[in-house]
Amino acid sequence: MQNKDGLLADWHERAQQLQDEVRCAVIGQDRIIKLIATAIFARGHVLLEGDVGVGKTTILRAFARAIGGAFARVEGTVDLLPNDLLYYTYIAADGKPRVDPGPLLQHEERLSVFFFNEVNRARPQVHSLLLRAMAEKSAHAFSRDYTFPHLTVFADRNRVEKEETFEISSAARDRFMFELQVETPQDAQTQRALMFEPRFHDVDELLKSVAEAMLPYTELNAIGAHIQTGVRASEQLEQYALTLWHATRAPQQFGVQIEGVNMPQLLTAGASPRAMSMLLRAARVTAWLDRRDYVTPEDIHAVFKPAIVHRVFLTPVYELRRSEIVHQLAEQILAKIAAP
Secondary structure (H helix, E strand, O other), X not given: OOOHHHHHHHHXXXXXXXXXXXXXXXXXXXXXXXXXXXXXXXOOEEEEEEOOOOOHHHHHHHHHHHHOOEEEEEEOOOOOOHHHHHEEEEEOOOOOEEEEEOOOOOOHHHEEEEEEEOHHHOOHHHHHHHHHHHHHOEEEEOOEEEEOOOOEEEEEEEOOOOOOOOOOOHHHHHOEEEEEEEOOOOOHHHHHHHHHOHHHOOHHHHHOOOOOOOOOHHHHHHHHHHHHHHOEOOHXXXXXXXXXXXXXXXXXXXXXXXXXXXXXXXXXXXXXXXXXXXXXXXXXXXXXXXXXXXOOXXXXXXXXXXXXXXXXXXXXXXXXXXXXXXXXXXXXXXXXXXXX
């Protein structure tokens, strides 16, 4: 039987292959690709935000294709109801009404990836049902419980259109390991390729270049657990992470200042204990992806913003400047807290 070190080494190669496959369809987004791979092996859910047409959906579809297992997708709309995720009704060929399992239930335990496109167009009641699926990996319908032990939820939202959209609740946002900002690639060569190379103009054909089901998705939970027990964090590093957490809750006590902001009145809540737990999970995977069995401050820095900024809640007077303020806050915290 293969020992843990050998197993982790074997899976490290698969993790690199996963990223390489996604890069067959997505260019100019290496950082986003690595962070999504990190979340997958840390067994966390991922929310992408960005402008229209920057490739958010393409990135998530590419990962879904490579992970394997059953895939389900739903489009967020203002009239979407919670039950639309669980079942759908129709008139069959014989003229009789039928009720069949919806996208969340139809694959049962084989469901590997659930993709919620434009999640902010769905109502809060739908977010609540999604929250249970993310938190408990289960749902109740047809007088029984359905479980999804291998589930990873991917969601995206655009930040341009605000009409007929709903803010995702703090509880739902806290269930996403990462919220990632996808920007337009700035490299001129990448921009030219996206504009002029025909292969980037047909997404369905483009995704066929990604190897399908290259990972045994049923083993991801086990390998994720091995990573968490196989990558260690020193006492000094744990204390450093704890201090960072305290700084997200009372930044002014650590000398954090943001121009034009009254720091004592900035926050309604800082990062939760779950947030810091997910931060450390992600940091361990980051170390593992770099072929180390110990966590460094740089590993924490690599995942601090994506794991924390969506879990810091501002008072209403500053919420309209949220995107600007939370990133400055994270940068200031990392700058003010000395790393071991």
